[in-house]
Amino acid sequence: MKKQALDWRYRQANKEALFALGAYGLFFIWWYVFAYGLGEGDPEQYAYVLGLPEWFFYSCIVGYPLITILLWIIVRLKFKEMPLEDDAPESREHVEQG
Amino acid sequence: MSDTMMTVIPVVLYLGMSIAVALWARRKAAANESSQGFIEEYFIGGRSMGGFVLAMTIIASYTSASSFVGGPGVAYRLGLSWVLLAMIQVPTTFLTLGVLGKRFAMEARRMQAVTITDFLRARFKSDVVVILCSLALIVFFMAAMLAQFIGGARLFQTVTGYPYIVGLVLFGISVVLYTAVGGFRAVVLTDAIQGIVMVVAVTVVLLAVINAGGGMEKCVASLKAIDPGLITPTGPNEAVPKPFIMSFWVLVGLGVLGLPQTTQRCMGYRDSRAMHDAMVIGTLLIGFMILCAHLAGALGRAVIPDLPAGDLAMPTLIVELLSPFWAGVFIAGPLAAIMSTVDSMLLLVSAAIIKDLYVHYALKGDASRMTVISLKKASLITTAVVGLLVFFAAIEPPDLLVWINLFAFGGLEAVFLCPLVLGLYWGRANSTGAIASIVIGVGTFVALTILKPDMGGIHAIVPTTLAALIAFVAGSYAGHPTK
Numbered sequence: 001m002k003k004q005a006l007d008w009r010y011r012q013a014n015k016e017a018l019f020a021l022g023a024y025g026l027f028f029i030w031w032y033v034f035a036y037g038l039g040e041g042d043p044e045q046y047a048y049v050l051g052l053p054e055w056f057f058y059s060c061i062v063g064y065p066l067i068t069i070l071l072w073i074i075v076r077l078k079f080k081e082m083p084l085e086d087d088a089p090e091s092r093e094h095v096e097q098g
Numbered sequence: 099m100s101d102t103m104m105t106v107i108p109v110v111l112y113l114g115m116s117i118a119v120a121l122w123a124r125r126k127a128a129a130n131e132s133s134q135g136f137i138e139e140y141f142i143g144g145r146s147m148g149g150f151v152l153a154m155t156i157i158a159s160y161t162s163a164s165s166f167v168g169g170p171g172v173a174y175r176l177g178l179s180w181v182l183l184a185m186i187q188v189p190t191t192f193l194t195l196g197v198l199g200k201r202f203a204m205e206a207r208r209m210q211a212v213t214i215t216d217f218l219r220a221r222f223k224s225d226v227v228v229i230l231c232s233l234a235l236i237v238f239f240m241a242a243m244l245a246q247f248i249g250g251a252r253l254f255q256t257v258t259g260y261p262y263i264v265g266l267v268l269f270g271i272s273v274v275l276y277t278a279v280g281g282f283r284a285v286v287l288t289d290a291i292q293g294i295v296m297v298v299a300v301t302v303v304l305l306a307v308i309n310a311g312g313g314m315e316k317c318v319a320s321l322k323a324i325d326p327g328l329i330t331p332t333g334p335n336e337a338v339p340k341p342f343i344m345s346f347w348v349l350v351g352l353g354v355l356g357l358p359q360t361t362q363r364c365m366g367y368r369d370s371r372a373m374h375d376a377m378v379i380g381t382l383l384i385g386f387m388i389l390c391a392h393l394a395g396a397l398g399r400a401v402i403p404d405l406p407a408g409d410l411a412m413p414t415l416i417v418e419l420l421s422p423f424w425a426g427v428f429i430a431g432p433l434a435a436i437m438s439t440v441d442s443m444l445l446l447v448s449a450a451i452i453k454d455l456y457v458h459y460a461l462k463g464d465a466s467r468m469t470v471i472s473l474k475k476a477s478l479i480t481t482a483v484v485g486l487l488v489f490f491a492a493i494e495p496p497d498l499l500v501w502i503n504l505f506a507f508g509g510l511e512a513v514f515l516c517p518l519v520l521g522l523y524w525g526r527a528n529s530t531g532a533i534a535s536i537v538i539g540v541g542t543f544v545a546l547t548i549l550k551p552d553m554g555g556i557h558a559i560v561p562t563t564l565a566a567l568i569a570f571v572a573g574s575y576a577g578h579p580t581k
Contacts, residue, residue, distance in 0.1 A: 009204065010204075013199045016199055017198075017201075017523075020192055020377075021193075021196070021197065023196070024192075035331045036331060039330055039332075040332075043327075048318070051315035051316075051318055053329050056178050059331075060182060063185065063188070064188045064381070064382075064389065081371055081374075
């Protein structure tokens with residue numbers, strides 16, 4: 001197992017996991033900055049976009065399509081297709097279990 | 099034809115369709131000649147999910163009654179602040195798939211793992227870990243399924259006016275039937291259909307609410323007139339303080355990695371392309387669904403301002419605003435959310451009993467000691483019996499199970515999060531660490547939930563996760579590495 005753990009697919013998979021965590025971090029920052037940056041004041045002073053308070057519009061309505069587009073870009077550019085089966089053409093019936 | 103009949107028709111049509119899918123899946127499974135082949139088919143669908151189905155099944159098994167009734171109900175009381183909180187769930191799909199990632203899919207294939215417990219067994223080589231995990235899964239899932247059944251039957255009762263038991267029988271029996279008969283393939287295909295039904299349902303109800311409130315601007319103005327706190331990120335009277343909302347980034351963000359019904363999906367997809375697609379599709383759809391459902395609850399306050407309880411918000415809005423037929427289509431949405439959660443849990447409980455405990459301990463891990471026919475029968479019967487047990491419990495819910503359900507979500511996270519993620523990525527991780535983290539994690543969570551010490555608004559799951567993590571690391575350094 002140790003040897004296989006070093007193959008390129010594992011290194012690539014680790015990188016991809018970090019990208020997913022990075023996207024999670026970016027989504028958090030976007031959500032936080034708009035919600036509390038624009039929303040913490042007096043509700044009387046709120047500006048509105050399409051009928052919704054500005055903080056809500058940017059943080060919630062714009063946030064999730066944006067992260068979806070970002071993910072699409074990350075997946076297209078940084079994620080690689082790879083075989084999920086081990087290359088060794090061993091038959092499944094003979095693999096020892098557990 | 100009476101109005102209630104019109105409401106029930108879409109529901110029944112929809113349940114019938116789920117069962118038809120199960121029968122179709124059954125025929126696919128019948129082609130398997132070997133026992134291991136059957137197990138791979140019944141419990142993980144032969145690892146053949148494409149991107150769309152994978153995205154849908156992760157969303158559907160994650161979203162439950164609370165996403166459609168409970169959550170929007172709180173949004174009704176606390177306004178846009180609760181919608182803001184709900185949006186923390188957007189990363190669920192991509193985080194689960196991305197963090198467990200391809201390593202998990204590759205390891206699972208190499209180990210022939212079909213459940214999370216299989217993976218943990220192969221990784222930690224410890225019977226204590228396996229038995230603790232299997233028991234936790236069986237107990238917490240039974241309690242959680244019960245809560246889902248009760249939620250669904252009550253909702254059905256509120257909307258149609260038929261007695262509680264009618265709703266329970268109708269969807270309780272269908273979900274048990276199609277899961278037992280069709281296995282994993284039926285579960286994920288119905289999940290995909292259920293996902294589509296949910297998307298349609300939330301869109302319809304949100305549009306109906308905005309329309310009834312006289313447009314978005316007027317809705318928001320009415321909310322502000324009721325209480326300006328309804329349109330702030332912290333809610334009326336600071337009901338949603340920052341430490342509380344931040345806890346949810348731990349609870350649902352990381353927490354979802356500890357939910358076996360969701361994470362098990364990550365070992366069942368066809369190829370890396372399917373995973374890439376699912377990350378994007380899943381994020382888009384879950385964001386849409388959560389936003390529409392909760393926003394409808396929040397804006398619903400502007401339309402019907404004086405309901406005595408938040409939980410009545412969604413059912414009342416549906417009955418008041420939609421025609422009977424569309425009410426039926428909508429009601430299928432939360433029922434779908436409930437059924438898609440129950441079916442996954444049901445199958446995993448069955449897998450825990452058959453695969454993790456029976457095949458491993460009674461047959462010494464060799465499934466081929468059992469003929470394919472008897473294995474098929476045993477799997478079907480186990481699934482059906484577990485489902486019926488929960489169904490009968492839901493007729494007169496026992497207090498004990500209702501009480502256990504309070505711990506289900508956090509308990510599962512305390513058990514599975516560290517062993518799963520660290521087991522995957524940390525070479526040093528071993529069984530001493532896993533056992534320490536399970537025991538201390540669950541202990542901390544139960545203690546904090548019962549004692550309710552003042553933690554400044556922080557949810558019990560935050561210290562629990564921290565304690566479980568520390569115990570895992572300390573245990574791993576104290577114990578011997580896994581051979």
